[in-house]
Amino acid sequence: MADLVTLAEAKLWLRIDGDDEDSTILLLIAAASEAVLTTADGWDGTGEVPARLKLACLARIAVSDQDRANVSAGTGEDRLVQPFRALDV
Secondary structure (H helix, E strand, O other): OOOOOOHHHHHHHHOOOOOOOHHHHHHHHHHHHHHHHHHOOOOOOOOOOOHHHHHHHHHHHHHHHHOHHHOOOOOHHHHHHHHHOOOOO
């Protein structure tokens, strides 16, 4: 699955200079891209990334970056692990 935004775009959005946080930002980009594309399954992934999808990805990245220290157990991670749940019926 391709990332919806580049490292440079995310750093500009987050107003981060330097490369100390690059590995963390790359992780946030990958997770946000996957989350957005799981929801927005109407885009086939070809051509330029639609602006709305880029903005959704950047918004998720910003929230994840800003709330790193304030995430309570059972809140933020639920949305991330939901697609991997095996539901028994």
